[in-house]
């Protein structure tokens with residue numbers, strides 16, 4: 515799509531908060547590539563490369579970014595901050611989501627680590643702080659009390675969770691409600707070839723509670739681009755972490771990819787864009803997606819997902835053909 519025909523993407527409320535996010539956000543886990551355990555998944559990106567990705571996302575209407583403490587212990591967060599500063603973005607012009615890593619830790623580390631998060635993201639402030647997974651040594655009560663304190667003290671603007679089950683979501687929601695706060699979001703693996711949340715109560719609970727579902731790995735690490743279906747040898751060049759994931763699903767998703775290719779051609783978009791468009795539209799405003807990128811062109815195309823509409827028939831056809839993944 516040319517620059518002249520670019521539309522201003524609509525925003526949605528993040529859960530029941532006042533925060534307005536675009537249906538596509540930019541995941542920046544890739545900015546920690548080449549470091550720690552991320553070495554097994556993504557190669558390192560230079561500042562020049564990560565800055566170009568941030569710029570491409572912003573230029574194509576994306577207004578928020580998802581990072582985490584565990585993405586290189588500040589590497590992804592500070593690269594994101596440098597990318598935003600490089601294009602002169604002001605804090606009130608963008609939305610930042612980050613996460614606290616609970617593994618092998620107690621709730622008190624939520625408050626102990628908040629200054630680090632703020633330091634790495636400086637001068638940008640935290641709009642959404644998420645508990646990365648439900649695996650702390652401390653009770654939910656203690657963890658959400660600590661998160662509520664951060665909100666009361668003005669360190670963060672809203673609270674989310676990630677990888678929580680329906681039951682755990684309800685518990686988190688109730689504890690926060692007792693403190694007069696809202697549970698904004700649950701970030702989970704949701705894509706056209708990972709549709710379990712539609713069957714295990716997570717999607718229904720999110721809709722009932724008005725909690726936004728943030729889809730992580732919305733392209734299932736690139737499988738839903740169709741590129742590995744076209745050329746299976748391409749998986750050989752992937753780092754070990756991604757190679758293992760991709761082997762499983764390529765054969766099973768061939769029919770889905772073939773159908774999406776026809777739809778993509780008729781809209782003059784890519785298969786990846788169709789897959790993302792389905793995710794952010796099939797469930798009304800409940801689901802938003804945060805595709806990651808290793809190249810600016812990908813961020814550009816992902817932002818442009820917000821510029822076209824699949825028909826109702828196309829949305830339903832894709833739903834039907836991906837039912838094997840429910």
Ligand SMILES: NC(=O)c1ccc[n+]([C@@H]2O[C@H](COP(=O)([O-])OP(=O)(O)OC[C@H]3O[C@@H](n4cnc5c(N)ncnc54)[C@H](OP(=O)(O)O)[C@@H]3O)[C@@H](O)[C@H]2O)c1
Pocket residue numbers: 540541542543544580581646676677701702729730731732733734735736737739786787804805806807808809811812813815816
């Ligand atoms: N909460 C959690 O537990 C959790 C877990 C994982 C991820 N996340 C979040 O979710 C984000 C996204 O997940 P992800 O990066 O694992 O998976 P993803 O978004 O499904 O896949 C990203 C990969 O797909 C390819 N890609 C992206 N856009 C493309 C496009 N337009 N055209 C062609 N290829 C494209 C790129 O592959 P190549 O690099 O090979 O080109 C990219 O590295 C992360 O950045 C992170 O913020 C959260």
